[in-house]
Every structure is written in C-alpha cells, then in structure tokens.
Amino acid sequence: MAPAREHLVWDWNGTLLNDLNLVVSATNVALAGAAGPAVTAEEHRTQFRRPVADYYAEVLGRALDADEFGRLDKLFHDAYRLGLASCELAADAPQALRAWPGSQSLLSMWFHEELVPVVDGHGLTTHFRRVDGLRGTLGGDRKAAHLARHLAELGVDGRSAVLIGDSIDDAEAADSVGARCVLYTGGFTDTVRLRASGWPVADTLTEAVEVATQLA
Secondary structure, three states, X not given: OOOOOOEEEEOOEOOOEEOHHHHHHHHHHHHHOOOOOOOOHHHHHXXXXXXXXXXXXXXXXXXXXXXHHHHHHHHHHHHHHHHHHHOEEOOOHHHHHHHOOOEEEEEEEEEHHHHXXXXXXXXXXHHOOOEEEEOOOOOOOOOHHHHHHHHHHHOOOHHHEEEXXXXXXXXXXXXXXXXXXXXXXXXXXXXXXHHXXXXXXXXXXXXXXXXXXXXX
C-alpha cells in the first residue's frame, strides 16, 4: 500500500507568484533578440512548454543551437530581473499555505540564489521545510530531475507527496516520482490544456489545496 500523501510541494512561478505578465514581457525580449515575433499572454499560455528551447523553436519556426538558446535565455532572465520587484503573490497564496495540514516545500526553476531572498521577502520562508531553485547558469530544462533531487534531500517518498503547479511539466514531474499533482489555472498554461491533461485542476490555490487534501 502506498503511504499517505502528507507532503505538499509548491511550484513558484505562475503558481504562488503571479508573474505571468512579466514572463510574457521577458519572453518577448528574448524572442526579439532572435528577430522573432511578439507573443500575447494567451498565446504564451497556449504554446509554452519545457524544454523552453523547444518552445522558442516553435515560435521562431526554426531550431536553436545551444549557443543561441543560451543567449536568449540570458536575455529573458535579465529582462525578468528588472521587473521582478513589481510581482505580487497570487491573491489567495497566504490562505492556501495556511490551509495545508502537513509539511510543505517549494521547488522553482528560477535560480536558487535569487529565489531564496524573494521568497523570504514575501514572508513565506517559515511555511517551508525546504526551498530549492535552479542550481546552475542556464534555465529552461524540465522539472522531473529537479523534483527527484528535492524530495531526496527532504527524505520524502514521492508516493507520499502531492505537487501544486501550473504546467503540464509539473504534472509530468510529479508522475515521474510517483507523486500526484493538482494543476492551477491561474498561471502559465491555458485552462483547456490543463483540463485535457486528465490531472485534477483548480481555479484558485485554496481550491487546489482542498483537492490535494482529498488526494491525501
């Protein structure tokens, strides 16, 4: 019998942090660096996926080599940093964090050394057993391997965990470690895509926690 699901892993960007507009703006800076078109928020929510290099290739209509992706990734992150201070938490993030009855942690694909002070600045650090961001200098990869390391550092069996995130990649990462996932419609992914995935979907973070509690 699988263990009870007592640990909740939160996604950050597009989930607890309401940064969709900034992400779209920074994406357009990156695309402009490759003479690409600008995308709207809805186009981004419909098309975005990981690896990000594949998403850029689709929008640009051509493949990118590693050097070009590295250049566009730097353009994105430089533009993102400039606007990060203006981003607020999702409206019900504090209530949702208080509602979960078990332990919690945070896993982001934003750079770790920049993530930690931002999370702390929002007054959230005490909610989490562990906060992990991306270790390295290049973003855009998929989340599965990062989630496996995150849970291993916590000593948490994936089968006892549930993840709340806003992308299909979050759900696939959860599935890869035997965890469940609740997908939040207020982030980076179009609601139709999320509902078509077959994973539980919630329109608010408090609802996502209610669903996650039922899965536990």
